[in-house]
Every structure is written in structure tokens, then in C-alpha cells.
Amino acid sequence: MxxxxxxxxxxxxxxxxxxxxxxxxxxxxxxxxxxxxxxxILVSNLQEDASGAIHYTLGNYVSVVTDDFYWEIMLRTIRLSALATIVALLLAYPAALYVYFSRSIWRRLMLLIVVSPLFISVIVRTYGWMVVFSPNGLIDAMLPAKYALRLLNTQTAIILGLVHIYLPFMVLSLNASLLKLDQKLLSAAASLGASSWRSFRDVILPLSLPGVQSGCVIVFASAMTAFATPMLLGGSANKTMAYMIYQQNILLANWNMGGAVAFVLLAMTLAFVFFMGRLLERRDLKEALR
Incomplete structure (x- = not known):
């Protein structure tokens, strides 16, 4: 040969x-x-018209990153996106595990239930949450008046709405990662005396981290740039970066400032993606050195 x-x-x-x-x-x-x-857009953001002469400046970006008003909105956007990502991960992992271990018709039904919200417009789903969270909605109608939650126009409403919209992406990311896991590894761990919890901690969780990473990146990046859901469920009192871009460009016609806010938001999102990538690479390196 x-x-x-x-x-x-x-x-x-x-x-x-x-x-x-x-x-x-x-x-x-x-x-x-x-x-x-x-x-x-980047070139226009750096331009400033002074007495008919156009020159380039970083004034728009300096205004965004040094103004306490914008910092409050940036921190609120990051906090809401992070909380929505964490809640989505906690809800999605049990569903992904059920899909992984199930071998019956319930597996396909579960996947259908998970992806079914994707067949409906984000606007329609958000308006549905507005009906549920309204003072006369389903939740407050079931509670006594003095215990009414009044969730509409709150940050809690924004988080719940974002979780509902982006939860399918988290489940599908985790499911794709778990499908690569050979169940013979779990059998080997069980034969060595590992409990169910230890098998999950030492086998399932480490091998599913790529799915956790991709799911968190998708949900966080999508939540950071979401516009309709935070605006409709949070109201003007809970502005996010996406709403500020809309306000500067459409309401105030300040295109240069709106573009600067958009690039700051893009930089924040890319920084998180880079951080998650580096975190996973460091974990892989530690595993390789063991």
C-alpha cells in the first residue's frame, strides 16, 4: 500500500x-x-461644521463617554442585558437537558414549543406582554389592589420581555452543544461511582460550555441592541442605548451624535464578545495543561 x-x-x-x-x-x-x-457614519461622526468649514473632531464621542446622563443609560443597558442573559441561561439549561436526554415524541414537541415564539413578530409578542403587565392586565387582575405589581414601565418588565424573545436562541445553542456529548461518558462516570450531580458538574457542564458561551453572546448582544421591547415595556423612564440612538437620529435629527452613540454601543457589545471568547480560550488552555 x-x-x-x-x-x-x-x-x-x-x-x-x-x-x-x-x-x-x-x-x-x-x-x-x-x-x-x-x-x-463613522466619518460623519468625526465631522463638525464650524463657520462653514468642516473639520474632524472626537467631540461627539467625548460627550457620550464623559456625560453622566449617557453613563447612566449605558450602565442600565448593560445591567438589563446581563440580567436577561442570566435568567435566559437558567431557564434554558433545564429545557436543553430535557431535550438531550429525551428520546420520545416529547423531545420534538419540546423543540417545537421552544422555537414557536420565533414564528411571531417581536412587536406582537411585546404588545402581548404590555397587555399582561398593564394595570388591568392578567397579573394585576388576579391580585388584590394593594398587592398589584404594576410591572408595566419597569425594568422587570423589560427583562421578562427580553428573556421571552431571546430564550429560544439560548436553548438552541445549548442543545447544539449537548448533542455533541457522547452519553457513553455519562455511563463511564456512573460506573466509577459518580452521582448525577457530579456527572453534571464534571462531564456535562464543562463539555457544554461552548454552547453556554455562544448562547450568552447571542442573547446579550441582541438584548444590548434591542429597541422595541425596552421602549414599549420600559417607557421613557427606563431608556436604553438603542432608544437614545432613535431619539438623537429621528426625534432630534442630530445624526452625528446618534451615530456616535451607535458606535459606542457597538464597541460595548464587541468588548463583551471578545471577553467571552478570551474566557473560553483561557479555560481550554487550562484544560490542556492539566
């Missing part, structure tokens, strides 16, 4: 060209409809 000959440079080049041609439409769409507009 002869050893397989290495791939020739010509074949390798043809394969790379094929991959590039397959990716070319996606790259073109990304550059035309995302990179170019974002670059144009």
Missing part, C-alpha cells in the same frame, strides 16, 4: 479559489450594505 501523495499546489489553489467564489456573494453583501455604510 502506497502512501497518499500530498495535495499539489495547483489543486490547493483551485480549492481555495472555489471557496473564495462561494463566499464572494456574502462578502460583497457584507461590504456593500454593512462596511461601507458604517464607514460613512
Amino acid at each position: 502506497t502512501a497518499a501523495s500530498p495535495t499539489s499546489p495547483a489543486k490547493r489553489l483551485r480549492r481555495q479559489m472555489t471557496i473564495f467564489l462561494l463566499l464572494l456573494p456574502v462578502l460583497a453583501i457584507t461590504v456593500i450594505f454593512f462596511v461601507v455604510p458604517m464607514a460613512a
Whole structure:
């Protein structure tokens, strides 16, 4: 038996060209409809018209990152997004575990229940929560008047609305990670005397961390940039960064400041994504060094 000959440079080049041609439409769409507009907005944010002469300045960004008003809104946005991500993770993990261990028709039914909210518009679901949280809604109607929760226009309403909207993405991310877990590992752990809790702690949880990471990134990034749900459920008293972008661009027609707020929000979201990636890489490195 002869050893397989290495791939020739010509074949390798043809394969790379094929991959590039397959990716070319996606790259073109990304550059035309995302990179170019974002670059144009960035340039306009740095411009300031003074006495008819345009010069470049970081004044808009300095105003955003040094103003206590914007800092309060930024911290509120991060807090609401983080809490929504944590609640979604705590609710999604048991559902993902049930889907993983189930081998009956209930598994498909559970997946259908999880993804069914995605078939309905975000606006429709948010208005549904407004009806539930309203003073005459389902929750307060079941409670005595002095114990009414009055959840509408509160941060709790925002968190619950965000969790309901983005929970399917968390469940699907965890499910995709758990499906790669070989159940023979659990059998081996059980044969060595590991309890159910220890099997979960030492086998299931570590191997499902990529799904936890991807789910948290999707939910957090989506919650950070959510507009309709925080605005409708939180009201003007609980403004988020997305609402400030809308206010600066649409209501005040201050495009440069609105663009600066948008880029600050983008930087905050990308920082979290980078942090989660580094966190997982550090964990993988520690596992490799053991």
C-alpha cells in the first residue's frame, strides 16, 4: 500500500479559489450594505461644521463617554442585558437537558414549543406582554389592589420581555452543544461511582460550555441592541442605548451624535464578545495543561 501523495499546489489553489467564489456573494453583501455604510457614519461622526468649514473632531464621542446622563443609560443597558442573559441561561439549561436526554415524541414537541415564539413578530409578542403587565392586565387582575405589581414601565418588565424573545436562541445553542456529548461518558462516570450531580458538574457542564458561551453572546448582544421591547415595556423612564440612538437620529435629527452613540454601543457589545471568547480560550488552555 502506497502512501497518499500530498495535495499539489495547483489543486490547493483551485480549492481555495472555489471557496473564495462561494463566499464572494456574502462578502460583497457584507461590504456593500454593512462596511461601507458604517464607514460613512463613522466619518460623519468625526465631522463638525464650524463657520462653514468642516473639520474632524472626537467631540461627539467625548460627550457620550464623559456625560453622566449617557453613563447612566449605558450602565442600565448593560445591567438589563446581563440580567436577561442570566435568567435566559437558567431557564434554558433545564429545557436543553430535557431535550438531550429525551428520546420520545416529547423531545420534538419540546423543540417545537421552544422555537414557536420565533414564528411571531417581536412587536406582537411585546404588545402581548404590555397587555399582561398593564394595570388591568392578567397579573394585576388576579391580585388584590394593594398587592398589584404594576410591572408595566419597569425594568422587570423589560427583562421578562427580553428573556421571552431571546430564550429560544439560548436553548438552541445549548442543545447544539449537548448533542455533541457522547452519553457513553455519562455511563463511564456512573460506573466509577459518580452521582448525577457530579456527572453534571464534571462531564456535562464543562463539555457544554461552548454552547453556554455562544448562547450568552447571542442573547446579550441582541438584548444590548434591542429597541422595541425596552421602549414599549420600559417607557421613557427606563431608556436604553438603542432608544437614545432613535431619539438623537429621528426625534432630534442630530445624526452625528446618534451615530456616535451607535458606535459606542457597538464597541460595548464587541468588548463583551471578545471577553467571552478570551474566557473560553483561557479555560481550554487550562484544560490542556492539566
